[in-house]
Amino acid sequence: xxxxxxxxxxxxxxxxxxxxxxxxxxxxxxxxxxxxxxxxxxxxxxxxxxxxxxxxxxxxxxxxxxxxxxxxxxxxxxxxxxxxxxxxxxxxxxxxxxxxxxxxxxxxxxxxxxxxxxxxxxxxxxxxxxxxxxxxxxxxxxxxxxxxxxxxxxxxxxxxxxxxxxxxxxxxxxxxxxxxxxxxxxxxxxxxxxxxxxxxxxxxxxxxxxxxxxxxxxxxxxxxxxxxxxxxxxxxxxxxxxxxxxxxxxxxxxxxxxxxxxxxxxxxxxxxxxxxxxxxxxxxxxxxxxxxxxxxxxxxxxxxxxxxxxxxxxxxxxxxxxxxxxxxxxxxxxxxxxxxxxxxxxxxxxxxxxxxxxxxxxxxxxxxxxxxxxxxxxxxxxxxxxxxxxxxxxxxxxxxxxxxxxxxxxxxxxxxxxxxxxxxxxxxxxxxxxxxxxxxxxxxxxxxxxxxxxxxxxxxxxxxxxxxxxxxxxxxxxxxxxxxxxxxxxxxxxxxxxxxxxxxxxxxxxxxxxxxxxxxxxxxxxxxxxxxxxxxxxxxxxxxxxxxxxxxxxxxxxxxxxxxxxxxxxxxxxxxxxxxxxxxxxxxxxxxxxxxxxxx
Numbered sequence: 001x002x003x004x005x006x007x008x009x010x011x012x013x014x015x016x017x018x019x020x021x022x023x024x025x026x027x028x029x030x031x032x033x034x035x036x037x038x039x040x041x042x043x044x045x046x047x048x049x050x051x052x053x054x055x056x057x058x059x060x061x062x063x064x065x066x067x068x069x070x071x072x073x074x075x076x077x078x079x080x081x082x083x084x085x086x087x088x089x090x091x092x093x094x095x096x097x098x099x100x101x102x103x104x105x106x107x108x109x110x111x112x113x114x115x116x117x118x119x120x121x122x123x124x125x126x127x128x129x130x131x132x133x134x135x136x137x138x139x140x141x142x143x144x145x146x147x148x149x150x151x152x153x154x155x156x157x158x159x160x161x162x163x164x165x166x167x168x169x170x171x172x173x174x175x176x177x178x179x180x181x182x183x184x185x186x187x188x189x190x191x192x193x194x195x196x197x198x199x200x201x202x203x204x205x206x207x208x209x210x211x212x213x214x215x216x217x218x219x220x221x222x223x224x225x226x227x228x229x230x231x232x233x234x235x236x237x238x239x240x241x242x243x244x245x246x247x248x249x250x251x252x253x254x255x256x257x258x259x260x261x262x263x264x265x266x267x268x269x270x271x272x273x274x275x276x277x278x279x280x281x282x283x284x285x286x287x288x289x290x291x292x293x294x295x296x297x298x299x300x301x302x303x304x305x306x307x308x309x310x311x312x313x314x315x316x317x318x319x320x321x322x323x324x325x326x327x328x329x330x331x332x333x334x335x336x337x338x339x340x341x342x343x344x345x346x347x348x349x350x351x352x353x354x355x356x357x358x359x360x361x362x363x364x365x366x367x368x369x370x371x372x373x374x375x376x377x378x379x380x381x382x383x384x385x386x387x388x389x390x391x392x393x394x395x396x397x398x399x400x401x402x403x404x405x406x407x408x409x410x411x412x413x414x415x416x417x418x419x420x421x422x423x424x425x426x427x428x429x430x431x432x433x434x435x436x437x438x439x440x441x442x443x444x445x446x447x448x449x450x451x452x453x454x455x456x457x458x459x460x461x462x463x464x465x466x467x468x469x470x471x472x473x474x475x476x477x478x479x480x481x482x483x484x485x486x487x488x489x490x491x492x493x494x495x496x497x498x499x500x501x502x503x504x505x506x507x508x509x510x511x512x513x514x515x516x517x518x519x520x521x522x523x524x525x526x527x528x529x530x531x532x533x534x535x536x537x538x539x540x541x542x543x544x545x546x547x548x549x550x551x552x553x554x555x556x557x558x559x560x561x562x563x564x565x566x567x568x569x570x571x572x573x574x575x576x577x578x579x580x581x582x583x584x585x586x587x588x589x590x591x592x593x594x595x596x597x598x599x600x
Contacts, residue, residue: 090381091117095282110160115380116248116280118160124283126162126169130252130376133276133287137317138372143257148240148264149181150256150330153233155226156247157188161195163248163378165202170250172210179256181239182214185247186232189223214238225392226327227346234333234341243330245375250278252374259330259373262319267332268365270356272325273373280381290371292322294453296515297415299354299397301326304455304516306369319368323453324357328375339363340436343399345428349389351396358404361452363442394418399427403434406445410591411459415515417466417499419589457517461504464555465513466588467494471556473570473583479511479522479536487524487536489575494588502587506550506562510536523549524568526561532576534568559585 085104086092091111096104107119132139152171156164164185171183185203187195200217207215216236220229230244241263243256259271272293277286294304305311306320339359346352357367383389394416401409410420418425449458468477469492478490479497487510492498501513501521508524523539526548535547542549548563558580559568567580 091281093281095120111381114158114160114163115382116160116163116278116378117283118162120283121160121162121166124162124166126166127173128166128250130170130250131285131287133252133285133374134254134372135317137315138254138258141258141317141372143261144264147179147257147260148332150175150179150241150243150260151182151184151237151239151333152180153184153186153230153237153242153244154247155186155188155229155233155244156190156195157223157229158190158192159195159247161192161198161202164195164199167245167247167249167251168203168206172206172213174251174253175256177210177212179260180213182216182237184216184218184233184236186218186229186236187220188225188229189220223348224344225346225348227342227352228344230352231342231344234336237333240333241330242333242336245328246377248278248378248380249328250376252276252376255373255375257373258319258370262368262370263330263332266366267335268360270325270329270331270336270360270365270367271319271373272322272329272367272369273375274369274371275326275328275375275377278376278378280379283378285376290316290320290369292320292369293326293353293357293367294323294455295354295357297411297456297459298515299351299393299400299412299415301353317371319370321452322357322367322369323361323448323456325353325367327353328377329356335365339365339440340433343403343433345399345430345433346396347428348392349383349396350393351400354397355400355404358400358445358448359437359442362404362445362448363437363440395425395427398423398425399430402427403430403437404445408445408449408458408460414459414462414465414501414513417494420591455516455518457515459513462501463504463592464502464587464590465500467492467498468500468508468510468585468587470570471584471586473573475570475573477510477524477575482511485536487534487575489570489573500587502551502553504592506552507539508551508553508559524551525549526564526566526568526577528564532578534575534577553585553587555590556584556586558582 082097082099083101084092085101086108089108089111091108092104095117096107099107103119107117110118152175154164154167168183171180203215203217207213218232218236220232224232233244234242241260243259255273259273262269262271274288274290276288278284279286290306291303292306294302296302301324310318310320342352343355346355360367397412397416398418401412405412413420413423449456469475470489473489474492475489476492476494476498477500478488480486480488490498497511499510499512501509507521509521510524511522514521520538520540522536523542525535525537525542527535528546528548535542537547539549548561550562551568552560552562560566560580561568561577564577565580566577567583568585569576569578569581569583571578
């Protein structure tokens with residue numbers, strides 16, 4: 001470091017003299033105008049001095065802290081230049097620049113265990129304020145005084161202690177005392193020690209502060225899954241209305257009144273608040289627009305716009321009809337019991353919310369999303385139940401399909417690429433639930449599709465699905481690089497990129513099929529040009545451009561384009577469209593062979 005200072009002594013000395021001289025000039029100008037600089041030249045001198053000083057610093061190219069020790073240099077670094085111990089962790093992408101290495105290690109360990117930022121949660125106030133996310137029309141609404149009482153059920157499994165405390169605090173502070181009758185805490189066999197003694201002490205302090213509220217603890221001796229845990233909470237409740245929530249939430253002000261108002265007007269409606277997202281990394285609340293809570297044929301949850309008739313009302317503060325719920329909901333306690341609460345035969349996670357939505361709608365009730373009710377909900381980076389939730393999700397989806405979906409149940413098989421018969425999945429005993437459906441005289445699933453969820457594509461003209469293999473080349477159709485528009489021939493492994501679906505219209509999709517009518521599938525195309533490679537384009541786009549998207553196919557025979565009369569074939573490992581030579585194709589699962597197009 002010393003060598004750097006002695007390389008250019010003359011330059012340094014000259015710079016010091018200039019700075020000293022200009023400093024005298026500026027000082028003189030400043031003394032003549034202590035409060036306000038009235039001489040415009042004085043301002044120019046100051047600016048020139050500043051510019052010159054900056055120029056000299058650049059010329060010297062000497063960092064400001066060049067003479068500091070290594071330790072002092074590290075302390076003086078900008079916060080965002082501190083070493084990141086876990087540069088690839090999702091937790092530290094947008095948070096944690098100012099943490100020491102030890103704090104980063106602690107935060108990362110907690111994040112891996114819980115799926116959200118417990119390090120930060122432990123340092124935030126339990127009664128932290130939340131931003132106002134409601135529509136302005138909600139703020140000015142008034143609600144009836146004689147609303148039904150509410151019992152809140154919190155479900156948890158190895159949740160962070162500070163997260164549960166904050167949920168409890170928000171419910172107590174933001175629910176009118178005359179409405180909140182009870183809080184039921186259902187522990188689905190957590191192993192965390194602090195969810196026993198420490199949580200017990202905190203709940204006891206809440207009981208002393210709020211003698212009019214019943215605090216009920218339900219602990220499972222083994223893990224039973226979300227559906228069973230929610231039913232356990234319902235069984236313990238006594239209030240008029242039961243609200244079943246996750247434990248990683250914070251309720252907003254006036255969250256309960258809009259829900260209770262809807263149920264007071266119609267005891268058969270099941271209502272859901274709008275979930276504002278709480279970032280898992282910095283726990284900030286992100287406002288979400290109100291939307292219907294829907295699903296695809298694999299029964300994964302998703303958001304969707306309300307039906308067109310809702311938007312014609314031009315009032316986003318009004319409740320909107322929804323085909324399903326996403327697990328957080330409120331209902332008349334007795335009505336929920338009458339229609340079977342939740343299916344306790346569900347395992348671990350997933351599907352129970354879709355089952356509830358279908359059951360409510362077809363058995364005499366309805367489902368609504370209430371935009372004026374807001375709950376801040378942590379969106380976990382990963383869930384604590386299983387490393388791969390698809391295993392439980394697939395099993396539960398097959399159970400829902402078998403009980404409720406009638407002739408459409410095989411669409412769930414299609415979505416999971418499972419054979420219709422002998423799929424090998426144990427869905428448990430469904431006799432009691434089938435008897436419930438018969439006893440309640442529930443409407444058929446076809447009625448649900450036509451009247452509640454017409455956006456769901458019924459897939460009723462599918463002829464075949466699964467991997468599509470060329471018997472002569474012993475290779476399969478594959479969607480190829482994504483993004484991209486060129487399918488390829490590849491060794492058969494029968495997973496997502498090789499899923500194909502053949503419709504009665506002659507359309508052949510590669511790489512998947514969309515569950516909803518408003519989405520466009522990707523069709524195998526013959527462009528009609530001299531190019532011999534096939535294309536893979538959105539079907540509507542391909543039709544508009546005059547591409548051939550309709551194919552004739554019979555199991556074990558050629559695959560011929562109806563428009564160009566050319567065939568899809570494989571030559572030397574390459575997928576080509578060319579004059580038909582009789583190459584044979586076979587698809588994994590056949591649905592309606594008897595109605596396939598006849599050979600041309």
